[in-house]
Amino acid sequence: xxxxxQTFKIPESIKKGSKFSFCPGCDHGVAVRxxxxxxxxxxxxxxxxxxxxxGCSVTLYDFLEVDSLEAPHGRALAEATGIKRxxxxxxxxxxxxxxxxxxxxxxxxxxxxxxxxxVTAICxxxxxxxxxxxxxxxxxxLGQVTTTSPKGRNVEYYGYPIKIAEHMALCDxxxxxxxxxxxxxxxxxxxxxxxxxxxxIQLKGLGFSFVEILAxxxxxWKKTPxxxxxxxxxxxxxxxxxxxYKDITANN
Amino acid sequence: xxxxxxxxxxxxxxxxxxxxCYLCIDECPKKxxxxxxxVNSLGVHLVEFEDPNHExxxxxxxxxxxxxxxxxxxxxx
Numbered sequence: 535x536x537x538x539x540q541t542f543k544i545p546e547s548i549k550k551g552s553k554f555s556f557c558p559g560c561d562h563g564v565a566v567r568x569x570x571x572x573x574x575x576x577x578x579x580x581x582x583x584x585x586x587x588x589g590c591s592v593t594l595y596d597f598l599e600v601d602s603l604e605a606p607h608g609r610a611l612a613e614a615t616g617i618k619r620x621x622x623x624x625x626x627x628x629x630x631x632x633x634x635x636x637x638x639x640x641x642x643x644x645x646x647x648x649x650x651x652x653v654t655a656i657c658x659x660x661x662x663x664x665x666x667x668x669x670x671x672x673x674x675x676l677g678q679v680t681t682t683s684p685k686g687r688n689v690e691y692y693g694y695p696i697k698i699a700e701h702m703a704l705c706d707x708x709x710x711x712x713x714x715x716x717x718x719x720x721x722x723x724x725x726x727x728x729x730x731x732x733x734x735i736q737l738k739g740l741g742f743s744f745v746e747i748l749a750x751x752x753x754x755w756k757k758t759p760x761x762x763x764x765x766x767x768x769x770x771x772x773x774x775x776x777x778x779y780k781d782i783t784a785n786n
Numbered sequence: 787x788x789x790x791x792x793x794x795x796x797x798x799x800x801x802x803x804x805x806x807c808y809l810c811i812d813e814c815p816k817k818x819x820x821x822x823x824x825v826n827s828l829g830v831h832l833v834e835f836e837d838p839n840h841e842x843x844x845x846x847x848x849x850x851x852x853x854x855x856x857x858x859x860x861x862x863x
Contacts, residue, residue: 538793542846542860554854558830559807563853719813719850752807759807 545570547579549599559759561716561749562590565658566597568726569629572733573600582625583617585610587639589631590664608639611646614653625736627654632746633663636698637672643702650707650741654732657698657744659713660751661770668754672696675769680754695773699746703779709741711780715748717766721776728778740782748774795844795863797835803856806830810848810857816841819848 547570554563573579584602586594587610595602605613610628618626635643635657643655662680663669669682673695677686687695699713710732714725725747732743748770750762757765778784804826810833811819818841822834833856835842844862849855 538795538861538863539844540859541844541862542849542857544855544858548855553803556853558805558854559809560853563855564851567855719847722850759809760812763809 545574547571547573547599549597552597554597555593556590557751557753559750559752559762560590560664561660561747562658564716564722565656565725565747565749566594566629568722568729569627569656570598571726572730573598575730576733576737578625578733581623582627583621585614585617585626585628587628587630587634588665589634591629591631591634591658592665594629608634608637609642610634610639611651611653611655612639612642614655615646615649615651618651618653622652625733627656627733627736629656630658631664632657632659632661632673632698633671636696640672644705647702647705647708647742647744650705650709652736652739652741654736654743655745656729656732657746658749659698659746659770659774660749660754661695662751662754664751664754668751673698673774675773697774699744699774699777699779702742702744702746705742707742708744708780709782710735710743710778711746712744712778713746713748713774713776715766715771715776716750717748717763717771724776731781735783738783746774748776793863794837794840795842796837796861797842797848797857798859799833799835800856800858801826801832803854803858804830804832805854805856806832807853808833809851809853813847813851815845815847816843818842 703711849857
């Protein structure tokens with residue numbers, strides 16, 4: 535008799551019966567699932583404190599079966615610092631959007647990396663403020679039309695977008711900084727490997743680890759989920775190049 | 787479901803999780819997923835899995851792509 539092997543199941547770290555509140559086709563769901571899968575694989579569920587931020591990632595605690603705190607806007611890594619210093623035995627990670635991480639929380643994020651806090655940050659980059667209705671964010675690409683840049687982002691008025699993974703890699707306290715994309719299934723697998731690597735760096739106590747995830751926002755980009763993935767590939771990935779920008783374990 | 791089908795590779799779709807983004811349809815290498823006639827409580831035309839010739843590989847590409855974990859289980863036979 536042939537036996538069936540299960541090749542996919544809902545991760546145990548996802549709350550039973552919970553449903554994602556994201557828009558149809560939004561890559562946030564994939565990112566949360568990857569985090570849950572890695573928590574399962576490393577057996578961290580019972581020993582984790584997650585810090586949710588403001589943005590579409592705000593309801594993370596509704597989906598993940600781990601202890602979690604809700605940080606004020608941008609201050610997720612400041613809270614994570616406090617948690618990790620009070621409870622160094624716990625595994626602490628933040629889950630933030632690009633507006634939260636690199637605009638409102640830039641100081642907290644950068645100084646957390648400079649202090650080399652032994653926490654992990656996951657940042658979803660969708661080049662816009664998703665939850666509040668698609669305003670211009672710190673990562674909005676040049677020429678991109680948003681509700682607050684109706685003629686497209688121009689350098690004279692709005693300046694340049696920030697490349698977060700590169701900036702984090704420049705901080706001496708950072709042990710790992712990578713940028714991944716969720717546009718295709720092979721890239722989803724690479725994204726999972728990067729998240730796992732970042733989590734392992736924290737478990738080894740090597741310092742700050744960071745993963746930037748390029749994701750879609752079909753609602754605010756006003757594109758179908760399929761076309762939104764094309765945009766990630768054609769417009770975002772040439773500027774926000776995926777790759778590992780810093781990995782202090784690479785030479786060992 | 788017939789006993790014969792139970793030992794073949796197949797996917798399980800949670801109808802209430804599906805939001806109708808249809809990303810899984812492009813992902814399936816055997817084109818076994820399609821937009822069906824049934825709707826769920828969101829009013830979304832659900833994705834249907836039809837595999838009359840037992841072509842499913844159990845590769846889970848569809849489930850890996852699905853942002854809402856609507857494809858809850860994948861089995862490889």
